[in-house]
Amino acid sequence: MKASTIKSAVLTIALIGGASIMNAAGSTSLSEMTSAEIISLLPEASSAIVNSESTVSDTKDAITLSGEDLITKAYGMLPAVNSKEATIGLSETMMNLTPSEEQNNLWLDSSDGFSISYNGMTPDVSALVRLDNDSISDYGFFFLFPYSDVEKKYATLDQSDFSKTMLQEFEDMGLDLGANPYTEDLFEVTGDYTDNFVAMRLIDDQDGERYILMLSVEPNAISEADRATVD
Numbered sequence: 001m002k003a004s005t006i007k008s009a010v011l012t013i014a015l016i017g018g019a020s021i022m023n024a025a026g027s028t029s030l031s032e033m034t035s036a037e038i039i040s041l042l043p044e045a046s047s048a049i050v051n052s053e054s055t056v057s058d059t060k061d062a063i064t065l066s067g068e069d070l071i072t073k074a075y076g077m078l079p080a081v082n083s084k085e086a087t088i089g090l091s092e093t094m095m096n097l098t099p100s101e102e103q104n105n106l107w108l109d110s111s112d113g114f115s116i117s118y119n120g121m122t123p124d125v126s127a128l129v130r131l132d133n134d135s136i137s138d139y140g141f142f143f144l145f146p147y148s149d150v151e152k153k154y155a156t157l158d159q160s161d162f163s164k165t166m167l168q169e170f171e172d173m174g175l176d177l178g179a180n181p182y183t184e185d186l187f188e189v190t191g192d193y194t195d196n197f198v199a200m201r202l203i204d205d206q207d208g209e210r211y212i213l214m215l216s217v218e219p220n221a222i223s224e225a226d227r228a229t230v231d
Helices: 009-022 035-041 067-072 084-095 152-173 224-230
Strands: 100-102 105-109 124-132 135-146 187-193 196-205 210-218
Touching (some): 035 196, 067 152, 067 187, 067 196, 084 105, 084 124, 135 152, 152 187, 152 196
Antiparallel strands (some): 100 105, 105 124, 124 135, 135 210, 187 196, 196 210
């Protein structure tokens, strides 16, 4: 990661505070969850042993998305202001996929046919839309890089290439990303883009033998008051 990508921890902490206030009342945003809570959200890791030189494969049916798509659109495809009914309906119309519902969470997973191609890379992914009062409160993508003891080095290279490529694109887009030096994750950076609060975290789920790269977004979470506080 280039030094210019990382700003001071003060910016990160200030933005986290601002986003927390603006998040739906009574809920914990994805960016605020602990690593254990994030791991518990996801389906259990596959027991299949990684037996290739790369954990990232090509998928011809994958939806090609940019970093901007991932930040500005739920599932990388849908307006972030949708209701629950509209989110489900547009998912069926645009992707021929029906999100699975769990309380106020709407999921799309690789196991259900949801696949994202980012810069030619297609790791397994789970995508989540969270609702509050029938509107989207935040959404996220969990890119998964499974590993075995023998072939962990390949997963490490894959997640590193994927993460660096995404961070570089975000920098090129003008995101001011601040690193959290106190995180227990492998890394955590936060920033904002067109008033969307963005968090990116890399977690090593050792029990599940996988890396989890989480990209989460809280739409319209950054106010002018937050910006004034940071400045």
